[in-house]
Amino acid sequence: MMLEGVLYEVVSREEGSAAVRLLPDSAVYAAHFPGYPITPGVTIVQMALELMGRRLSGAKDIKFVEPVLPSASGTQLRFTWAFPEPERTDVNVFLEDETLCGKMILYVDSE
Secondary structure: OOOEOOOEEEEEEEOOEEEEEEOOOOHHHHHOOOOOOOOOHHHHHHHHHHHHOOOEEEEEEEEEOOOOOOOOOOOEEEEEEEEEEOOEEEEEEEEOOOOEEEEEEEEEOOO
C-alpha cells in the first residue's frame, strides 16, 4: 500500500531530497497510540522508499532519534538521500526546524 495521499503529501521534490506534510487525520494515527499519536518508524522508512522510487532489499542502522508527532496544521518532514554505492542509500530525516529525527542505511533495488 502506498502511503502518499494516506499518511502524507509531497510538498517539494528535488534531486536527493523531498519535503512532505503529514496528514494528521490519517487512519494510521487513529490506530497507532490513539490520544497520543506518533508516526510509526516503519512508515517513515516506507515514505523514504516511495520518495526515492525504490524498493527495499535490506536495511541497516535505522535510528529514530526524535519522535515524529502529527500536528493539526500538518507536520513537515524533509528527507535527504545519497547513494554512496549502487544499491546502498543513506537517508536522513529532519523535522521542520531542521532537527534530525531519523537516519538509516537502506539497501534498495537499483533503478
